Amino acid sequence: MSDRIVSWHSAPSKPAFTPPAGAVDAHCHVFGPMAEFPFSAKAKYLPEDAGPDMLFALRDHLGFSRNVIVQASCHGTDNAATVDAIAKSNGKARGVAVVDPDISAEDLAALHDAGIRGIRFNFLKRLVDNAPKDKFLEVAARLPEGWHVVIYFEADILEEMRPFIAAIPVPVVIDHMGRPDVRQGPDGADMQAFRALLDSRDDIWFKATCPERLDAKKEGGMGDPWDNFAAAVTPLVADYPDRVIWGTDWPHPNMQDEIADDGHIVDMIPRIAPTAELQQKLLVTNPMRLYWPEEL
Numbered sequence: 452m453s454d455r456i457v458s459w460h461s462a463p464s465k466p467a468f469t470p471p472a473g474a475v476d477a478h479c480h481v482f483g484p485m486a487e488f489p490f491s492a493k494a495k496y497l498p499e500d501a502g503p504d505m506l507f508a509l510r511d512h513l514g515f516s517r518n519v520i521v522q523a524s525c526h527g528t529d530n531a532a533t534v535d536a537i538a539k540s541n542g543k544a545r546g547v548a549v550v551d552p553d554i555s556a557e558d559l560a561a562l563h564d565a566g567i568r569g570i571r572f573n574f575l576k577r578l579v580d581n582a583p584k585d586k587f588l589e590v591a592a593r594l595p596e597g598w599h600v601v602i603y604f605e606a607d608i609l610e611e612m613r614p615f616i617a618a619i620p621v622p623v624v625i626d627h628m629g630r631p632d633v634r635q636g637p638d639g640a641d642m643q644a645f646r647a648l649l650d651s652r653d654d655i656w657f658k659a660t661c662p663e664r665l666d667a668k669k670e671g672g673m674g675d676p677w678d679n680f681a682a683a684v685t686p687l688v689a690d691y692p693d694r695v696i697w698g699t700d701w702p703h704p705n706m707q708d709e710i711a712d713d714g715h716i717v718d719m720i721p722r723i724a725p726t727a728e729l730q731q732k733l734l735v736t737n738p739m740r741l742y743w744p745e746e747l
């Protein structure tokens with residue numbers, strides 16, 4: 452790999468929607484900076500730097516108070532960039548790590564002290580070389596108290612994921628709703644399968660995230676303003692209001708061909724969560740329960 456890519460908007464607009472006080476952007480990433488935190492030798496994309504200063508400036512610009520920084524696949528299992536960003540946040544960020552399943556108890560404890568509250572299992576073949584379910588279950592069984600597991604998979608493997616998800620001994624958060632085909636609408640096969648998964652355990656949470664991915668023009672979707680996404684996701688948020696969180700997905704890994712305006716992404720919030728009560732749960736209460744429970 453040679454060329455480094457830019458997948459984020461250089462000057463996102465100010466959203467029309469004002470998030471409630473204390474709002475959490477609960478799915479975002481940092482890339483590098485590479486000179487300090489080199490990318491993994493196994494990275495499937497090589498981005499330009501998108502470090503903590505940029506992330507916190509965006510947080511303030513969009514009207515958010517806190518971030519949950521999810522370890523991006525390009526950093527492999529070295530969480531130094533994520534931990535560095537958390538350390539620079541003045542307590543306004545926590546994170547989700549990607550770990551070698553053989554990680555020691557001491558290293559897990561150190562990640563806890565650094566603000567990590569969960570680990571991510573990524574099943575996307577275009578992002579990772581392998582996803583060993585047996586090893587993942589072993590490490591999920593010995594996480595620090597209060598942690599959860601974040602899982603990223605696509606709708607076509609949801610059925611084969613069911614026994615694995617059922618066996619995870621801590622709460623589970625599903626990235627981007629397991630990437631349903633939102634063009635099918637709220638009652639389409641993908642959403643029905645995802646609802647069945649949510650109904651199988653009351654501690655499966657989800658991120659109502661990524662209109663820019665799930666409704667991308669390049670995927671045959673609507674593109675901004677992502678009307679398929681709004682139509683498919685709004686009933687899901689209404690029906691599961693206590694286990695849904697939200698994030699910008701900045702810096703939008705791999706979206707360099709259809710760069711989204713983060714202000715427009717924020718303006719999706721009142722469409723999928725139309726009442727102040729839902730917005731408070733989506734942006735404050737729910738992410739605080741997962742990431743800052745001691746403050747509730």
Ligand SMILES: O=C(O)c1cc(C(=O)O)oc(=O)c1
Pocket residue numbers: 522523524525578626664700704705
């Ligand atoms: O769909 C993706 O390309 C993607 C990649 C990553 C990552 O590289 O970690 O994270 C995401 O949330 C989404």
